[in-house]
Amino acid sequence: MxxxxxxxxxxxxxxxxxxxxxxxxxxxxxxxxxxxxxxxDQLQFLEAFLKCRGNIKDVEKELGISYPTVRNRLDGLLQALGYQVDKEENRQENLSRQEIVRALEKGEITPEQATQQLRKMKR
Incomplete structure (x- = not known):
């Protein structure tokens, strides 16, 4: 429309x-x-997200994008729908060690963010 x-x-x-x-x-x-x-583009992401029943790992595979990219697109979608999103906090939560290293290698997060996330995992 x-x-x-x-x-x-x-x-x-x-x-x-x-x-x-x-x-x-x-x-x-x-x-x-x-x-x-x-x-x-946001409608297509929403459809993929719903098709995958909100499973971010499945959305990654469906769209061929990284975990942080899925989170960023989800944050953008939520904002477009009028919801407030704390991007910095939400973008980095619950990353596995492997995902943190992959995101760092791709330049999607800074070394400081990677260090902070790894420290959170030890707690």
């Missing part, structure tokens, strides 16, 4: 609804649901 004006890029509102069966027409000013306003 088109959600942004092609001329000025502001959010569009729905002004008319029609039933193809009985020809009823309803006019007014309606807002699309918050899921309808998501861009295609």
């Amino acid at each position: 088109l959600t942004l004006c092609p001329v000025c890029s502001h959010r569009l509102t729905i002004t008319k609804l029609a039933c193809d069966h009985c020809q009823t027409k309803i006019e007014g000013e309606f807002s699309p649901c918050k899921f309808c306003r998501l861009p295609n």
